[in-house]
Amino acid sequence: MITPALLPSREQSREESITAWALAARGGDPDAVEHFVRALHRDVRHYVTFLGADPQSADDLTQDTFLRALGSLHRFEGRSSARTWLLSIARRAVIDSIRYNSSRPRLSDTDDWEAAAERTQPRDLPGFEDGIALAELLDTLPDDRREAFVLTQMVGLPYAEAAVVSGCPIGTVRSRVARARTSLIEWLDDTEGPRPAAVAAA
Known part of the structure; x- marks a missing residue:
């Protein structure tokens, strides 16, 4: 678990709540599952995005992370915070995705496929x-x-x-x-x- 010296009390309380939800979700509490996912969804998406995922794959990798985590909750014992445990799973999901994509043949008929994908993205969103x-x-x-x-x-x-x-x-x-x-x-x-x-x- 996280030691008190590492976090301010408010943040420490949040981390403890998230970890408690993960432990309750492990026991089959559906409300705890929902709280756990909602609390960490944004963090996971930011993390996979800035590890290099494009906008489309970031959503898929976020979903994959939570699917992996929910399937592995029976092994989570609360020795680290649930957020740390989940981000470790997200990291593996990104690495697996990169390995998978690098082994697939390239299907695009343009050399600049990244620019082509960028042009299809909406540009009028706030921020x-x-x-x-x-x-x-x-x-x-x-x-x-x-x-x-x-x-x-x-x-x-x-x-x-x-x-x-x-x-x-x-x-x-x-x-x-x-x-x-x-x-x-x-x-x-x-x-x-x-x-x-x-x-x-x-």
Whole structure:
């Protein structure tokens, strides 16, 4: 379980509630299942989106994550927070999706299939441009830094929990987040210059 020192009391209470819902859902409580899914749906979708999923596959990966989680609830014992456990499942779902898609033959008759897909997306949604700008900026980060930044700064996971999800030491997560912040601040300060190229992973 999450220790009190890791989170402010209000956030700690939320994490404990989510974990309690997961444990109750494991016991077959349908209301607990609904609360669990609603509480974490947004976090999971943000996480899979910023790991590189396009808008269409992000919805599918979010659904796949919850299907996997609900099928595995009998193994959840509450040793970590339910959110950490669920985001670990989301990470595996993204990795499995990337492996599956890379093994499939390419069916598009255009070289620039990503641009073609982008043109079909609605552009009049509130916050659309901001979301695209943020996604493009985060795309310039190496995968490990982007994941650490999204987990801690956007999803709001404590560093210790992000380390569990990522499967690395907490110090590594802190380092990745610090480097991501430095890169993003430098690029935002240099808005007049050319768009940054992806940097090499540490």
